[in-house]
Amino acid sequence: MNTAPAIAALPVVERGSISSPRGFRAGAVYAGIKTAGAGKLDVALLASDAPCVAAAMFTRNSVRGAPVIVSQEHSADGRLQAIVVNAGVANVAMGAAGLANAREMCALAAARLGVAAADVLVGSTGVIGRPLPMDRIRDGIARIELREDGGDDFARAIITTDTRPKTLAARFECAGHAYTIGAAAKGSGMIHPDMATMFCFLTTDAPVERAFLDGALRDAVADSLNMISVDSDTSTSDTTALLANGLAGGAVIDASHPCAAQFRAALRSTCIEMAKMLARDGEGAEKLIEVRVEGAASGADARAAARTISASPLVKTAVHGNDPNWGRLLMAAGRSGARIDLGRARVWLGSTAVFAGEPLPFDEETASDELRGADVLLRLDLGCGDAAATAWGCDLTAEYVHINSDYTT
Amino acid sequence: MNTAPAIAALPVVERGSISSPRGFRAGAVYAGIKTAGAGKLDVALLASDAPCVAAAMFTRNSVRGAPVIVSQEHSADGRLQAIVVNAGVANVAMGAAGLANAREMCALAAARLGVAAADVLVGSTGVIGRPLPMDRIRDGIARIELREDGGDDFARAIITTDTRPKTLAARFECAGHAYTIGAAAKGSGMIHPDMATMFCFLTTDAPVERAFLDGALRDAVADSLNMISVDSDTSTSDTTALLANGLAGGAVIDASHPCAAQFRAALRSTCIEMAKMLARDGEGAEKLIEVRVEGAASGADARAAARTISASPLVKTAVHGNDPNWGRLLMAAGRSGARIDLGRARVWLGSTAVFAGEPLPFDEETASDELRGADVLLRLDLGCGDAAATAWGCDLTAEYVHINSDYTT
Numbered sequence: 001m002n003t004a005p006a007i008a009a010l011p012v013v014e015r016g017s018i019s020s021p022r023g024f025r026a027g028a029v030y031a032g033i034k035t036a037g038a039g040k041l042d043v044a045l046l047a048s049d050a051p052c053v054a055a056a057m058f059t060r061n062s063v064r065g066a067p068v069i070v071s072q073e074h075s076a077d078g079r080l081q082a083i084v085v086n087a088g089v090a091n092v093a094m095g096a097a098g099l100a101n102a103r104e105m106c107a108l109a110a111a112r113l114g115v116a117a118a119d120v121l122v123g124s125t126g127v128i129g130r131p132l133p134m135d136r137i138r139d140g141i142a143r144i145e146l147r148e149d150g151g152d153d154f155a156r157a158i159i160t161t162d163t164r165p166k167t168l169a170a171r172f173e174c175a176g177h178a179y180t181i182g183a184a185a186k187g188s189g190m191i192h193p194d195m196a197t198m199f200c201f202l203t204t205d206a207p208v209e210r211a212f213l214d215g216a217l218r219d220a221v222a223d224s225l226n227m228i229s230v231d232s233d234t235s236t237s238d239t240t241a242l243l244a245n246g247l248a249g250g251a252v253i254d255a256s257h258p259c260a261a262q263f264r265a266a267l268r269s270t271c272i273e274m275a276k277m278l279a280r281d282g283e284g285a286e287k288l289i290e291v292r293v294e295g296a297a298s299g300a301d302a303r304a305a306a307r308t309i310s311a312s313p314l315v316k317t318a319v320h321g322n323d324p325n326w327g328r329l330l331m332a333a334g335r336s337g338a339r340i341d342l343g344r345a346r347v348w349l350g351s352t353a354v355f356a357g358e359p360l361p362f363d364e365e366t367a368s369d370e371l372r373g374a375d376v377l378l379r380l381d382l383g384c385g386d387a388a389a390t391a392w393g394c395d396l397t398a399e400y401v402h403i404n405s406d407y408t409t
Numbered sequence: 410m411n412t413a414p415a416i417a418a419l420p421v422v423e424r425g426s427i428s429s430p431r432g433f434r435a436g437a438v439y440a441g442i443k444t445a446g447a448g449k450l451d452v453a454l455l456a457s458d459a460p461c462v463a464a465a466m467f468t469r470n471s472v473r474g475a476p477v478i479v480s481q482e483h484s485a486d487g488r489l490q491a492i493v494v495n496a497g498v499a500n501v502a503m504g505a506a507g508l509a510n511a512r513e514m515c516a517l518a519a520a521r522l523g524v525a526a527a528d529v530l531v532g533s534t535g536v537i538g539r540p541l542p543m544d545r546i547r548d549g550i551a552r553i554e555l556r557e558d559g560g561d562d563f564a565r566a567i568i569t570t571d572t573r574p575k576t577l578a579a580r581f582e583c584a585g586h587a588y589t590i591g592a593a594a595k596g597s598g599m600i601h602p603d604m605a606t607m608f609c610f611l612t613t614d615a616p617v618e619r620a621f622l623d624g625a626l627r628d629a630v631a632d633s634l635n636m637i638s639v640d641s642d643t644s645t646s647d648t649t650a651l652l653a654n655g656l657a658g659g660a661v662i663d664a665s666h667p668c669a670a671q672f673r674a675a676l677r678s679t680c681i682e683m684a685k686m687l688a689r690d691g692e693g694a695e696k697l698i699e700v701r702v703e704g705a706a707s708g709a710d711a712r713a714a715a716r717t718i719s720a721s722p723l724v725k726t727a728v729h730g731n732d733p734n735w736g737r738l739l740m741a742a743g744r745s746g747a748r749i750d751l752g753r754a755r756v757w758l759g760s761t762a763v764f765a766g767e768p769l770p771f772d773e774e775t776a777s778d779e780l781r782g783a784d785v786l787l788r789l790d791l792g793c794g795d796a797a798a799t800a801w802g803c804d805l806t807a808e809y810v811h812i813n814s815d816y817t818t
Contacts, residue, residue, distance in 0.1 A: 325536070358503060359540075
């Protein structure tokens, strides 16, 4: 997981979503939690027809929202069957009332679906420090219609400052069975996961053994959702969960199953695609920045350097302005703590080499053009070894400042 | 050093500068290194009439500029007599040529002043990755006139994107002698020192023992220059140095000297004032943000929480927009790794309490007004112990993005 990910071409499902895998249904309504209404959705529900083997990961911020605390309890036994989410208010730092509200959301979803409350994962995202409007949430959950094509509504309902919903499904065939992985994610600011992004929910109809599912999710997240940054702030509500209901049939996939590698690859590709969607839609962002670090002394060095470069405000502003100010890449890599042999280090903006132990002559206009598109590649060889890693981020724009200068008021 | 600094009222010298202490002279010229000219200065020189006991601290970024490498060598014996600085080009990542240029700057200053090159500290600040225009620097150093009132020119010459020079002198009397500490600093972006800010040069005419001087500088920097952040990026050129020439007379001040505490306090106050000047003049900044963290389980926790809050883009943008979005303070404190007891934690915006184990009712307009001035105080009690720390930062504005989107082009 510490080598540069060669991202497999993903067999994407046309108009796929979190409800594409067999036996999953989803839906959402507008309950009046988000401000402004027409066409908006803000309470979402996902359910599986059968209990799922599940794995979940949560924020490592020491301030955790009540839904994170409850979801950690509910996912601890590796079994989930439903997900309930609201957007608009985050239910963080609300004391005992917050915990009670998170539990009630699970109970309401459970009663509606006829499953156990302990099999429901709950998420709330939005402003911190306001009480959840439980009347509206109760009413909303009661009104949600679950449909096999409801994944798009689910993805639309969970977003906050995102400019578009993030949804995807991928299919792979193995051992005579066709399996699907679906995903819905949200997150646009407060994104520097030390776990996952704010939300990334995943479903699959593959039958998967619990320990293998857990390991596959952790590895996939390490190379994807944990390698993106919008603003270096880590949310109190970050949640990723993967529910596998096995309804597509076949023998249970574990580490020794012939489909193990394919499952891991499909999950990893799905997570990387979702991570890139999140970074590209960072608050105010106009560009997706991919940072590839190679020649590192260790995988940890490669990851630290790649993440620090992708999160550096000075790198992000330079890319925004098409300014080939490559010194900032070396500065950020050096700040990361990664070992760098400056005499052997190399730097590229796109495919233009700008540094190789010393500055290289390059055409400013050509180098500037490398930064001009919607997809920008920055590449750095630390000159110390053969470990590599890739991170994703976005440019820093005046719009980011505008969005975040008056979020509550 | 891990308790909240009660900042002593500083006996400031009217129009004081780095050349205010006895026996220091300074000067600067415009040598054509900074773009645009009229009235600008970009090469500066400081000299003491006598050799100085010296202490210095440098960036911990693993990518270090050639001047940092040379200055580390020159200050290793605790003896310096002069400082030569250019602004406009940073002399970082320039290979062997960069090192040779940094050494030549020291040799030129030494020849001009009749001191040893090994007693000269050198600094270069500006764009990374362009060669120093040595012809202009040679010409510039030859033309500099040193004057007792040259400290203001020195301070003006070393700035880059700063909107104003940072200069100060403080006086204290002890054991029948009047001692002065002078300072000049620069730095506006790429500021999140893990050592000092880009440059903070300090002089004093007090006679000080070397080990005591070194310890006093480290402690002062820990509470001041290491507690500010503009954009969380750490420069490759950060340098702080303190030169003590002893020309005001008296017995050598060491840890057991009756003036030891007064010297430490004056140095600490001077460094804190310089740190605040730097944070207030952060790139694009309109406000100085002071973050006081108390009730921490340890000094390290208090420092980490205060620094992380002061550096958080979401806190900085909220302050910019007068948005009383206090949840972001808890989020940032939680991300810092500091222990927080949410049930006992408290948060204030200025003097308005907004959280005490749970959100407190408060008037939005009043809370917003707490963020409206040029000096904003944010206060957080982590509810875990009695350690405290203070950090300083600035708001994040669209102007920061504009400044950094085209720095080289």
